[in-house]
Amino acid sequence: MAAKKRAVVLLSGGLDSTTTLAIAKTEGFDVYALSFDYDQRHRTELDHARRIATALGAKKHRVITIDPAVVAGSALTDTIAVPKSRSEQEMSVEIPVTYVPARNTIFLAHALGWSEVIGANDLFIGVNAIDYSGYPDCRPEFIAAFERMANLATKAGVGGADFTIHTPLIKLTKAEIISKAQSLGVDLSLTHSCYDPTPDGLACGQCDSCRLRLKGFKEAGLTDPIAYA
Amino acid sequence: MAAKKRAVVLLSGGLDSTTTLAIAKTEGFDVYALSFDYDQRHRTELDHARRIATALGAKKHRVITIDPAVVAGSALTDTIAVPKSRSEQEMSVEIPVTYVPARNTIFLAHALGWSEVIGANDLFIGVNAIDYSGYPDCRPEFIAAFERMANLATKAGVGGADFTIHTPLIKLTKAEIISKAQSLGVDLSLTHSCYDPTPDGLACGQCDSCRLRLKGFKEAGLTDPIAYA
Numbered sequence: 001m002a003a004k005k006r007a008v009v010l011l012s013g014g015l016d017s018t019t020t021l022a023i024a025k026t027e028g029f030d031v032y033a034l035s036f037d038y039d040q041r042h043r044t045e046l047d048h049a050r051r052i053a054t055a056l057g058a059k060k061h062r063v064i065t066i067d068p069a070v071v072a073g074s075a076l077t078d079t080i081a082v083p084k085s086r087s088e089q090e091m092s093v094e095i096p097v098t099y100v101p102a103r104n105t106i107f108l109a110h111a112l113g114w115s116e117v118i119g120a121n122d123l124f125i126g127v128n129a130i131d132y133s134g135y136p137d138c139r140p141e142f143i144a145a146f147e148r149m150a151n152l153a154t155k156a157g158v159g160g161a162d163f164t165i166h167t168p169l170i171k172l173t174k175a176e177i178i179s180k181a182q183s184l185g186v187d188l189s190l191t192h193s194c195y196d197p198t199p200d201g202l203a204c205g206q207c208d209s210c211r212l213r214l215k216g217f218k219e220a221g222l223t224d225p226i227a228y229a
Numbered sequence: 230m231a232a233k234k235r236a237v238v239l240l241s242g243g244l245d246s247t248t249t250l251a252i253a254k255t256e257g258f259d260v261y262a263l264s265f266d267y268d269q270r271h272r273t274e275l276d277h278a279r280r281i282a283t284a285l286g287a288k289k290h291r292v293i294t295i296d297p298a299v300v301a302g303s304a305l306t307d308t309i310a311v312p313k314s315r316s317e318q319e320m321s322v323e324i325p326v327t328y329v330p331a332r333n334t335i336f337l338a339h340a341l342g343w344s345e346v347i348g349a350n351d352l353f354i355g356v357n358a359i360d361y362s363g364y365p366d367c368r369p370e371f372i373a374a375f376e377r378m379a380n381l382a383t384k385a386g387v388g389g390a391d392f393t394i395h396t397p398l399i400k401l402t403k404a405e406i407i408s409k410a411q412s413l414g415v416d417l418s419l420t421h422s423c424y425d426p427t428p429d430g431l432a433c434g435q436c437d438s439c440r441l442r443l444k445g446f447k448e449a450g451l452t453d454p455i456a457y458a
Contacts, residue, residue, distance in 0.1 A: 102342035113332075152365065153334045159324075
């Protein structure tokens, strides 16, 4: 049997990245999962990522430490309050204070390096431009620009490897992502979405991320299996 | 007096990045210097970078640790021999084994994050497409693609900050870079270029980087002030 193709999958431990990992597996890739510790407020997500990588059969899972100084000034990394109970209208008008400087650029740059090291040409990221927090580095035009840059940046790219950044969720609603995960048999009780969990790791239910998640489950006609504070 | 504009300058401790830092200062920027520890064979360059940042008056100097796993497989990071005494012809035909996966993408991604954190719109990198080692991520087309991506990736970029990646050395020969450094009063005895220094930190004089440096000094009609093994 020929060796499977390898793919690097960014795995935060949330709904979207977990579903993306499951999709990469379904598409026949051996998955190399990559998570990041940037001293985020919701660092508990890394424990979820570890359990998910094991449960979904990632070949390898690596947690990379990012120097917090280069991603500072966000409500997710500093002592800035995470907004709660914002309406959909409020969520849609601007880039929120939970934006983290250049986060997906830094994450994908590491993924690109690791891809080249392990001989993978495929990178997966669970960005979504429908039910999302309004971050610029989740939009299709950012992904396309990164992919173009990646193919100019690397020995493999210049040599014809043709790196592809897969974004299988980009056009799905949160409800569709949840239904997709369900159809792939993903255990969503393993996932973590909250930006501002309790010290015990319970989701707050009020931040933008919790609200998008709960709305998605409701629209999908399903019950969210995780515990809320 | 109005506050000076800030710029993030990538500083390896070599000739090119040191001259680039001096140019950024001359152009009126407050310089925030950024270096990287990726367990490189020539890690001694970081001590040089620290001394250079102080000597040239950087406002701040930060050394970021990169997980060596994502940049592995290079002669600069693994137990692969650094090529010695290659001819100019040999140096020009292919990407050498000293290529480090996605290095400048990872470096610039961190620089972009830090820029956004400190409110800088200007990034400086001492890449050079004339007397260089043939790395794809030193070419103008890579820099242009990164700049375009950066302006789509970030809150500041989307908000109109217009990030610029400055490459003041891109079209200069090594001799011209050395002359430029000289004219700016840069103490080049502080710099380190060798890929494979002795345990005492002396330059080998044989690797591509040493040979390009020595050739540059010769063509500039100057004597290299550093010690060789």
